[in-house]
Amino acid sequence: QQQVKQSPQSLIVQKGGISIINCAYENTAFDYFPWYQQFPGKGPALLIAIRPDVSEKKEGRFTISFNKSAKQFSLHIMDSQPGDSATYFCAASRGGSQGNLIFGKGTKLSVKP
Amino acid sequence: ETGVTQSPTHLIKTRGQQVTLRCSSQSGHNTVSWYQQALGQGPQFIFQYYREEENGRGNFPPRFSGLQFPNYSSELNVNALELDDSALYLCASSLKEQGNSPLHFGNGTRLTVT
Secondary structure (H helix, E strand, O other): OOOEEEEOOEEEEEOOOOEEEEEEEOOOOOOEEEEEEEOOOOOOEEEEEEOOOOOEEEEOOEEEEEEOOOOEEEEEEOOOOHHHOEEEEEEEEOOHHHOOOEEOOOEEEEEEO | OOOOEEEOOEEEEOOOOOEEEEEEOOOOOOEEEEEEEOOOOOOEEEEEEEOOEEEEEOOOOOOEEEEEOOOOOEEEEEOOOOHHHOEEEEEEEEOOOOOOOOOEEOOOEEEEEO
């Protein structure tokens, strides 16, 4: 049973465009929803995270939109750049940022110049 | 501030052997979590250590075991290696007492079992 479902599996966006990655979760006890960015040969790095009492959080070009009733959240990357080309993972946990993260399967983003 | 470091970076083992992977947590962090990332998949939680005790475990068999030392560094041990154990093993550290402290991942150890 996959508790966090992520789509699409891969995404190609032109430079300057908007990249959108979606995730859906099942467990209503989850209380922490981070997005991680991973480059080849590197470990995941935290991009941005949100808690369920907030519907949107923005940090620079990255925005999380959160829909508690639909049990969905998404990552928007504005003005996408070739340097954003990486694999993105959504995740969810109980117990906040200290909880055990359950990851989606990842989205490979390619930003074309 | 020193980040999470893992050793070795790559390792090749034969089925049935045992392996030990090592992790030094980020300076100031007291909690270490281990994740397994198969090729093309998201990381899967193995277990977490806090104050040298196991503090949560994922759906992994007992042949996956760990240790945390007084300096908060950690080891992951895997016995009786199987081909499916081939993966990137990630260590992440955090500060338990800081409620919003996120996980900081190392770059992992790539284990290949032949």
